[in-house]
Amino acid sequence: MYALQExxxxxxxxxxxxxxxxxxxxxxxxxxxxxxxxxxxxxxLIGLSLKPGFIMPQPQxxxxxxxxxxxxxxxxxxxxxxxxxxTRTGKDRDWLRGKGYRFDIEYSMLAPFNTRAEPVKKKxxxxxxxxxxx
Numbered sequence: 001m002y003a004l005q006e007x008x009x010x011x012x013x014x015x016x017x018x019x020x021x022x023x024x025x026x027x028x029x030x031x032x033x034x035x036x037x038x039x040x041x042x043x044x045l046i047g048l049s050l051k052p053g054f055i056m057p058q059p060q061x062x063x064x065x066x067x068x069x070x071x072x073x074x075x076x077x078x079x080x081x082x083x084x085x086x087t088r089t090g091k092d093r094d095w096l097r098g099k100g101y102r103f104d105i106e107y108s109m110l111a112p113f114n115t116r117a118e119p120v121k122k123k124x125x126x127x128x129x130x131x132x133x134x
Contacts, residue, residue, distance in 0.1 A: 021115070023048065050116070090104045
């Protein structure tokens with residue numbers, strides 16, 4: 001017996017090629033699977049699939065992910081209260097509006113759910129020339 005595709009085609013299973021997210025063990029260890037509402041879990045799963053600082057336009061939430069803007073808002077609020085999601089308002093010049101600006105909200109998952117964050121690079125120590133003069 002062997003594993004089959006989950007789409008019901010009865011084809012042999014093949015693992016996804018990079019299009020998946022990692023759910024940290026802390027999700028179960030710290031009890032988030034019991035504590036978070038369905039709205040917060042939906043936002044968390046979306047956030048895990050995107051890079052930190054992602055922008056989610058409210059009118060597109062339903063089209064892109066199949067959840068309502070209300071569900072998105074409730075999930076974001078709950079994750080922010082739990083200190084699992086950070087938001088930042090970005091200000092961009094909107095040239096189509098003349099002198100107007102566009103304000104976008106940037107979302108980033110926080111530890112332990114910041115699985116797509118860029119690793120912090122260590123500063124390299126400068127090389128020190130050592131003379132062999134005695």
